[in-house]
Amino acid sequence: MGSFPKIAFEKELHRKYLNRFLHGQIPSYLANMDTTRSVLMYFCIAGLDILNEIDHIPQERKDQMIEWVYSLQVSNNKELVSGFQGSTTMNTREVPSNEMPYEWGHIATTYSCLLTLLILEDDLSRVNRKEIIRSLKALQLEDGSFTAAIQGAESDMRFVFCAASISYILNDWSGIDVDKMVEFILKSISYDGGIGQGPNLESHCGSTFCAIASLSLSDNLHRLSSQQFLNLRRWLLLRLDTGFNGRPNKPTDTCYSFWTGGALKILEAYQFIDSEQNPNFVLMTQDKYGGFSKWVNSTADPMHTYFGLAGLSLMDYGGLNEMFPKLNCTRRVHERLVILHTQWK
Amino acid sequence: MHGRLKVKTTEEQKAEKQKEQQKKLQLYRAGMKKILSTRASDLYDPESFGISTQLLCVNPDIYTLWNYRKEVLLIEKEESSKDEIEGDNKLAAFLDKEISLTEQCLIANPKSYGSWHHRYWVLMLHPNPNWDKEFGLCTKYLTYDDRNFHCWDYRRLLINKIGITLPAEIKFSTDCLNNNFSNYSSWHYRSTLRQLDENCIEDELNLVQSAVFTDPADSSAWFYFRWVLSNPALSKEKRQELLDNLEQLQELDPDCKWVVLAKCWLTGSLVLSDSEFVDKRVQFYKELIELDPTRKGQYEHYLKIAEEKLANN
Numbered sequence: 001m002g003s004f005p006k007i008a009f010e011k012e013l014h015r016k017y018l019n020r021f022l023h024g025q026i027p028s029y030l031a032n033m034d035t036t037r038s039v040l041m042y043f044c045i046a047g048l049d050i051l052n053e054i055d056h057i058p059q060e061r062k063d064q065m066i067e068w069v070y071s072l073q074v075s076n077n078k079e080l081v082s083g084f085q086g087s088t089t090m091n092t093r094e095v096p097s098n099e100m101p102y103e104w105g106h107i108a109t110t111y112s113c114l115l116t117l118l119i120l121e122d123d124l125s126r127v128n129r130k131e132i133i134r135s136l137k138a139l140q141l142e143d144g145s146f147t148a149a150i151q152g153a154e155s156d157m158r159f160v161f162c163a164a165s166i167s168y169i170l171n172d173w174s175g176i177d178v179d180k181m182v183e184f185i186l187k188s189i190s191y192d193g194g195i196g197q198g199p200n201l202e203s204h205c206g207s208t209f210c211a212i213a214s215l216s217l218s219d220n221l222h223r224l225s226s227q228q229f230l231n232l233r234r235w236l237l238l239r240l241d242t243g244f245n246g247r248p249n250k251p252t253d254t255c256y257s258f259w260t261g262g263a264l265k266i267l268e269a270y271q272f273i274d275s276e277q278n279p280n281f282v283l284m285t286q287d288k289y290g291g292f293s294k295w296v297n298s299t300a301d302p303m304h305t306y307f308g309l310a311g312l313s314l315m316d317y318g319g320l321n322e323m324f325p326k327l328n329c330t331r332r333v334h335e336r337l338v339i340l341h342t343q344w345k
Numbered sequence: 346m347h348g349r350l351k352v353k354t355t356e357e358q359k360a361e362k363q364k365e366q367q368k369k370l371q372l373y374r375a376g377m378k379k380i381l382s383t384r385a386s387d388l389y390d391p392e393s394f395g396i397s398t399q400l401l402c403v404n405p406d407i408y409t410l411w412n413y414r415k416e417v418l419l420i421e422k423e424e425s426s427k428d429e430i431e432g433d434n435k436l437a438a439f440l441d442k443e444i445s446l447t448e449q450c451l452i453a454n455p456k457s458y459g460s461w462h463h464r465y466w467v468l469m470l471h472p473n474p475n476w477d478k479e480f481g482l483c484t485k486y487l488t489y490d491d492r493n494f495h496c497w498d499y500r501r502l503l504i505n506k507i508g509i510t511l512p513a514e515i516k517f518s519t520d521c522l523n524n525n526f527s528n529y530s531s532w533h534y535r536s537t538l539r540q541l542d543e544n545c546i547e548d549e550l551n552l553v554q555s556a557v558f559t560d561p562a563d564s565s566a567w568f569y570f571r572w573v574l575s576n577p578a579l580s581k582e583k584r585q586e587l588l589d590n591l592e593q594l595q596e597l598d599p600d601c602k603w604v605v606l607a608k609c610w611l612t613g614s615l616v617l618s619d620s621e622f623v624d625k626r627v628q629f630y631k632e633l634i635e636l637d638p639t640r641k642g643q644y645e646h647y648l649k650i651a652e653e654k655l656a657n658n
Contacts, residue, residue, distance in 0.1 A: 032403070235568070274639045274642070
């Protein structure tokens with residue numbers, strides 16, 4: 001293999017890039033993220049956390065962001081719709097106390113809002129934990145999978161992972177029939193050893209990560225047979241090309257440096273790959289104005305910036321904060337969560 | 346987005362822009378308010394419904410709007426059930442327009458989870474769904490993008506509706522693969538159609554073997570190959586024959602890691618007697634360390650196990 005030229009890691013540019021978004025300078029081509037602005041915020045905050053920059057955000061600014069996230073919380077004891085909304089875009093009420101139609105939490109934004117609060121060092125004391133878990137319970141389907149919102153949406157492995165993460169963060173698994181969830185995951189293992197979005201669906205590193213992380217978060221990794229375990233490792237290890245891809249014969253993509261890499265970490269197989277050449281692909285997707293993009297020479301976005309940084313952190317590159325892969329956050333944040341859990345007892 | 350020149354914004358321009366944005370925001374909020382205000386009254390309001398159509402065409406990821414439309418469609422169904430003569434036709438006409446909307450959204454974004462989900466939901470509500478037409482569209486779309494997993498998933502839902510026979514679908518899968526061996530999604534789809542047993546294992550082996558031997562560097566078919574190899578219905582003689590074939594393939598293509606990997610699978614725990622071939626496997630892993638240095642660590646790990654076994658033999 002030829003050696004790649006050394007590419008500089010532009011940490012400072014990435015910090016600036018993520019901060020630009022946090023200050024509301026969102027480019028027009030990302031306007032369709034308006035209804036999921038909390039996810040955008042999560043990618044920026046979580047990226048800054050990997051860059052070890054959270055301490056440099058003034059407390060006042062953190063408080064503002066925390067307040068905004070809490071403003072997205074839906075607490076409703078009539079309908080099982082508690083959780084966090086994607087943004088205020090859908091809200092039309094003029095009087096804050098009035099109940100509003102279609103004000104529903106979404107499982108993915110609930111997950112990302114909880115993590116954002118944790119990263120910003122909030123103690124989650126204003127999170128309506130009981131109602132969220134009660135609503136979560138209503139989202140699990142007969143086959144063990146989860147749908148995203150009470151009025152219906154698709155159901156697949158992504159939302160299984162969100163459900164498992166929410167339960168892990170809130171330290172309450174009473175909203176999930178864990179046996180059914182595990183069954184769903186095991187049924188989704190494909191002929192090639194990887195895991196799809198559901199039974200009979202094509203293996204994909206995103207869904208494979210979600211599945212393995214959910215097993216690990218719920219302490220069920222041992223439910224994989226040794227053969228299943230080895231097959232998963234093999235399929236994932238072979239996803240490494242110049243960087244990681246998400247499916248065989250698909251181009252290498254920055255975000256899989258985390259999805260595939262994180263899954264390999266959970267399965268304790270990351271050490272089997274050569275990590276010296278590995279950062280190069282991710283570094284090549286840096287934008288000259290900061291941020292990372294999906295491929296080389298394309299436009300950066302916060303999602304790929306976050307996963308690029310997370311991927312580099314898994315490679316132990318660039319002095320970044322260490323990841324806690326199964327929850328998709330830094331070890332620092334997880335340690336704080338563990339302390340919160342002891343306080344809740 | 347690259348190479349765009351930065352223009353300094355004067356305060357005046359800034360203020361003007363802000364005013365413009367405020368105006369847009371007000372229009373948007375008014376639209377949303379109009380839509381959402383109709384929920385409580387249980388009445389279908391064509392104006393709100395129309396606004397939500399426009400919004401979804403711009404952004405099909407607003408799941409709240411899809412759910413709003415579901416409620417409207419359910420009201421329509423309820424209403425149509427009161428009209429015994431014309432009810433079904435009216436409902437069908439209404440839902441056909443909804444199907445067109447999802448089509449528009451999918452043309453704009455073929456990976457919109459919400460649009461795929463809504464389309465199937467609408468067809469399920471339809472008094473007279475044209476599953477055959479849907480199936481035809483699905484087959485056609487797969488010729489444009491044969492890796493779109495949404496479309497493959499959709500196909501799976503449809504085959505249960507149109508009552509297609511398994512042999513017909515297996516033929517479709519064979520055609521797909523003959524057309525393009527290197528489509529991993531087709532191999533996956535095939536794996537969900539086949540129960541490997543002594544009746545079909547030779548056919549499957551022939552199909553996949555011709556794929557991997559045609560272009561050994563292409564990763565697509567190797568996992569299917571491994572899957573066929575792992576089946577106990579495959580005889581020992583056949584496995585030995587395969588090993589010989591792989592040796593020949595390696596002579597033609599000495600740098601291909603997949604060929605050596607397949608030899609490891611065949612002689613390893615998967616298949617042929619483990620201890621008989623352990624000395625060979627030691628050799629294979631050494632070759633792999635050279636051929637595929639990115640995964641060196643893994644091969645060294647297996648090499649160590651094989652060498653320990655050899656020492657104990």
